[in-house]
Amino acid sequence: MPAEVSWPKYLKMVTASVLAMFAGAQVVHNYYKPDLSVPEIPPKPGGLRTELLGLK
Structure with missing residues (x-):
């Protein structure tokens, strides 16, 4: 396992990282409001x- 961490802890960290x-x-998308x-x-x-x- 990467970094010698258990699977449940690893999956929690990955999920938290992706959600963040x-x-x-x-x-950022709401701040700059791009024209799509x-x-x-x-x-x-x-x-x-x-x-x-x-930046105005």
């Missing part, structure tokens, strides 16, 4: 402007 990762990703819409026609090269809403 998902929670952190959700917090897909344009029908792709923009011309250099025509796409992006900005970080949290």
Whole structure:
């Protein structure tokens, strides 16, 4: 077993790590509020402007 830890303890640590990762990703996603819409026609090269809403 990795790091000489029992299976139940190992699975608890992995589960807690994955849940913390998902929670952190959700917090960042809600903070920056990305535009997830897909344009029908792709923009011309250099025509796409992006900005970080949290840094105004």
